[in-house]
Amino acid sequence: MMDAAKVADLVLLLIDGSFGLEMETFEFLNLLQVHGFPKVMGVLTHLDGFKEPSKLKKAKKALKARFWSEVYDGAKLFYLSGMQHGKYLKREILNLARFISVVKTRPLTWRLAHPYMIADRFEDVTPAEPVRLNPKADRDLLLYGYLRGAPLRAGARLHLAGVGDFDLQEVDALPDPCPLPHQDLPPAAAADGAAAAAAKPARRRTLSDRERLIHAPMSDVG
Numbered sequence: 095m096m097d098a099a100k101v102a103d104l105v106l107l108l109i110d111g112s113f114g115l116e117m118e119t120f121e122f123l124n125l126l127q128v129h130g131f132p133k134v135m136g137v138l139t140h141l142d143g144f145k146e147p148s149k150l151k152k153a154k155k156a157l158k159a160r161f162w163s164e165v166y167d168g169a170k171l172f173y174l175s176g177m178q179h180g181k182y183l184k185r186e187i188l189n190l191a192r193f194i195s196v197v198k199t200r201p202l203t204w205r206l207a208h209p210y211m212i213a214d215r216f217e218d219v220t221p222a223e224p225v226r227l228n229p230k231a232d233r234d235l236l237l238y239g240y241l242r243g244a245p246l247r248a249g250a251r252l253h254l255a256g257v258g259d260f261d262l263q264e265v266d267a268l269p270d271p272c273p274l275p276h277q278d279l280p281p282a283a284a285a286d287g288a289a290a291a292a293a294k295p296a297r298r299r300t301l302s303d304r305e306r307l308i309h310a311p312m313s314d315v316g
Contacts, residue, residue, distance in 0.1 A: 132199060247262075
């Protein structure tokens with residue numbers, strides 16, 4: 095939680111509406127206060143457990159007041175009414191995603207002065223023979239992810255959370271695994287599309303089914 099508090103631009107606190115705020119929630123909020131307190135949004139779940147509308151309304155009001163007292167007055171709180179076929183309702187998730195896409199985050203000095211990367215996968219490229227002779231031999235790893243903050247240069251010291259400090263040998267920029275529809279076109283088509291968009295910008299609220307990509311390595315999705 096401490097490492098996430100240092101690099102998060104927006105924090106979504108999932109709160110079990112049938113239980114309320116847990117001790118882990120308060121601990122994480124304290125960590126956020128130490129590291130600059132980024133934008134915080136609450137998401138109430140398990141609201142379908144309330145069968146009576148009066149009890150649901152009372153629980154929402156009480157949780158909202160407690161959430162505001164812990165974060166700040168006016169903090170956004172979303173309500174997920176329930177699930178269908180093991181998934182949250184599409185309309186509620188769409189509204190949440192739209193709000194996330196337009197929310198304004200506060201720049202923090204520490205993050206502007208330090209490079210940091212959210213790694214989503216890694217590869218062990220150590221030759222097999224040294225590992226066979228010595229299972230505890232040093233390894234060579236490739237880390238893939240998204241870089242934020244200041245530029246990251248080869249030769250710098252890299253800190254892996256919970257592991258230690260290591261030397262960075264090489265840094266390469268890779269294409270976006272989930273590009274926007276106009277980013278994966280051929281150069282000529284992209285240029286034509288950019289010119290057309292400059293002349294008359296197209297406003298789109300959602301992506302088509304073919305354009306909805308999921309990039310979630312090491313998460314057993316897909």
